[in-house]
Amino acid sequence: MLYEALKPLLFSLDAETAHEEVSGLMALLAPLPGAASVLSALTGPGAKGLEKTVFGVRFPNPLGLAAGFDKDGRLVPLLPALGFGFLEIGSVTLEPQPGNPKPRLFRVPESRALVNRMGFNSEGARAVARRLAASPKCSVPLGINLGLNKGTEAAKAPAAYAQAFGILAEHGDYFVVNVSSPNTPGLRDLQKVDDLAAILEAVQDANAARKPVLLKLAPDLADEDFAAAIGTAEKLAQGLVVSNTTLSRGGVDAKWAAEAGGLSGAPLKVRATELVRRARSLTQLPIVGVGGIENADDARERLTAGADLVQIYTSLIYGGPRAPKAILRGLA
Numbered sequence: 001m002l003y004e005a006l007k008p009l010l011f012s013l014d015a016e017t018a019h020e021e022v023s024g025l026m027a028l029l030a031p032l033p034g035a036a037s038v039l040s041a042l043t044g045p046g047a048k049g050l051e052k053t054v055f056g057v058r059f060p061n062p063l064g065l066a067a068g069f070d071k072d073g074r075l076v077p078l079l080p081a082l083g084f085g086f087l088e089i090g091s092v093t094l095e096p097q098p099g100n101p102k103p104r105l106f107r108v109p110e111s112r113a114l115v116n117r118m119g120f121n122s123e124g125a126r127a128v129a130r131r132l133a134a135s136p137k138c139s140v141p142l143g144i145n146l147g148l149n150k151g152t153e154a155a156k157a158p159a160a161y162a163q164a165f166g167i168l169a170e171h172g173d174y175f176v177v178n179v180s181s182p183n184t185p186g187l188r189d190l191q192k193v194d195d196l197a198a199i200l201e202a203v204q205d206a207n208a209a210r211k212p213v214l215l216k217l218a219p220d221l222a223d224e225d226f227a228a229a230i231g232t233a234e235k236l237a238q239g240l241v242v243s244n245t246t247l248s249r250g251g252v253d254a255k256w257a258a259e260a261g262g263l264s265g266a267p268l269k270v271r272a273t274e275l276v277r278r279a280r281s282l283t284q285l286p287i288v289g290v291g292g293i294e295n296a297d298d299a300r301e302r303l304t305a306g307a308d309l310v311q312i313y314t315s316l317i318y319g320g321p322r323a324p325k326a327i328l329r330g331l332a
């Protein structure tokens, strides 16, 4: 109810400003003893009986927070109170970088969607590792999503991902190699088999502790490229995240066609579900299904299509902090 009351105010602000206000408040509250319990009580009952083990990690439930909401891991102590069974922070780049000029995040409320071209704003791997080292261990499994600094040449990408991984390795329960953001020039080309194999090999060479490494794919790959990337992941990764935001503008007003960036939320639902189904027909690798999940029916459909875990981002913005537990109660 509080979120419904605050939503007009938040939605009157620029989308990134609203996100910063909410995250800033949460980051202030995060270290306070009892803050997580109060937030948990305010967001209502969760659900039991949804535990599962995927890529060797025990998850209290299969609903996670997708990458991009907490890029620098500032909210790790508080976000599990919303009911999430796991968090994925990042994308974290090796070196700090500011990302693209603002404005770079836009709401499309009539489509329950967002368009973003954040461009990997990141405090960088060392700062995030320091923060995680200083925080109590996350109360649910923590994924760390790795991105690439703007301007890193393709030939240097394997070393950059491996170095970022090495800096963060002890702090994550699983890792995601993100080569699928549409907002870093040239990044998605790294989904091609040779580049991809070199990146995953470099990360696995640095992976003495054998942490699960997942590959996050774009929804805009041609069928044969999608299959080829999965073939590479079968040899060199422990799972897939399907999918990132789309360059397509299907399902939103034509005025958004010219706004550069990736589209997320409801318009991505059908495509992302279809890709999970296709990925499942190609591989037994664990799959994290993400894109346009808004309610328990969507989550169930994604799990039935072949996902082992699911994630949300955009529906948290439209549905508010009670959305994750509502999905979980519906799933239970």
Ligand SMILES: Cc1cc2nc3c(=O)[nH]c(=O)nc-3n(C[C@H](O)[C@H](O)[C@H](O)COP(=O)(O)O)c2cc1C
Binding pocket: 066, 067, 068, 069, 071, 090, 091, 105, 114, 116, 118, 120, 145, 147, 178, 181, 216, 243, 244, 245, 264, 265, 266, 268, 290, 291, 292, 293, 311, 312, 313, 314, 315
């Ligand atoms: C503002 C914003 C920032 C994002 N940043 C990242 C990111 O840094 N790394 C990443 O892998 N995905 C990022 N994503 C993509 C989400 O993790 C997710 O794949 C996508 O939004 C589809 O899920 P949704 O429809 O539930 O939002 C971002 C999404 C949004 C909306």
